[in-house]
Amino acid sequence: MRVIWMLEELGEAYELDPALPHSDTVKALNPAGTVPLLVDGDLVVSESIAMCTYLADKHGKLTFPAGTPQRAIQDSFTFFAADVLEGALWTAAKNTFIHPEDIRVPAIKDVCRYEFQKGLTILEQRLGEGPYVMGETFTLADIIIGHCGGWAVTAKFDLPRSGPIYDYFKRLRQRPAYKAMMEKVAG
Numbered sequence: 079m080r081v082i083w084m085l086e087e088l089g090e091a092y093e094l095d096p097a098l099p100h101s102d103t104v105k106a107l108n109p110a111g112t113v114p115l116l117v118d119g120d121l122v123v124s125e126s127i128a129m130c131t132y133l134a135d136k137h138g139k140l141t142f143p144a145g146t147p148q149r150a151i152q153d154s155f156t157f158f159a160a161d162v163l164e165g166a167l168w169t170a171a172k173n174t175f176i177h178p179e180d181i182r183v184p185a186i187k188d189v190c191r192y193e194f195q196k197g198l199t200i201l202e203q204r205l206g207e208g209p210y211v212m213g214e215t216f217t218l219a220d221i222i223i224g225h226c227g228g229w230a231v232t233a234k235f236d237l238p239r240s241g242p243i244y245d246y247f248k249r250l251r252q253r254p255a256y257k258a259m260m261e262k263v264a265g
């Protein structure tokens with residue numbers, strides 16, 4: 079979803095292949111068998127954040143240039159999203175329906191909820207005046223954080239019902255590219 083959102087923001091043409099993990103199509107491109115994968119000519123990229131970063135750098139949009147102070151801060155938001163927010167959501171998902179039942183530790187989900195809430199508190203402190211994490215400029219960091227916000231709703235994690243974080247996630251959901259992505263995923 080985050081990569082589709084990125085492509086919609088960029089306005090780039092793309093084709094979606096709904097190949098499943100570990101299908102022959104996927105394994106031919108990625109021996110690990112995981113999705114999503116980005117195929118751009120001969121290039122095959124795994125890991126959704128690497129895919130978004132590549133697309134942003136390639137098109138010179140939705141990112142500050144590498145090596146700038148702004149890029150360092152933008153990356154710190156992106157890695158915060160991957161580590162703290164996504165880390166909590168992934169661990170909860172793995173212990174709910176992904177790992178074999180005898181491996182799952184259901185009690186870990188309380189820890190994940192705690193970590194996610196802590197992450198939202200940090201995000202609120204860092205968000206400042208917004209409207210986006212990098213101020214006036216919408217970047218791929220907002221896409222990764224916004225995607226985690228949507229994931230949290232699906233995972234039934236608590237999200238604020240008012241205040242800066244609520245407003246921020248709402249602002250992200252109102253973007254035409256977010257809506258276009260949701261339509262693509264639904265349809």
Ligand SMILES: N[C@@H](CCC(=O)N[C@@H](CS)C(=O)NCC(=O)O)C(=O)O
Nearest residue numbers: 099110111112113114124125126127
């Ligand atoms: N960190 C990776 C996660 C990739 C991933 O685990 N994808 C899942 C589907 S959402 C998958 O392919 N699972 C199959 C497996 O782990 O074998 C990313 O952001 O792209």
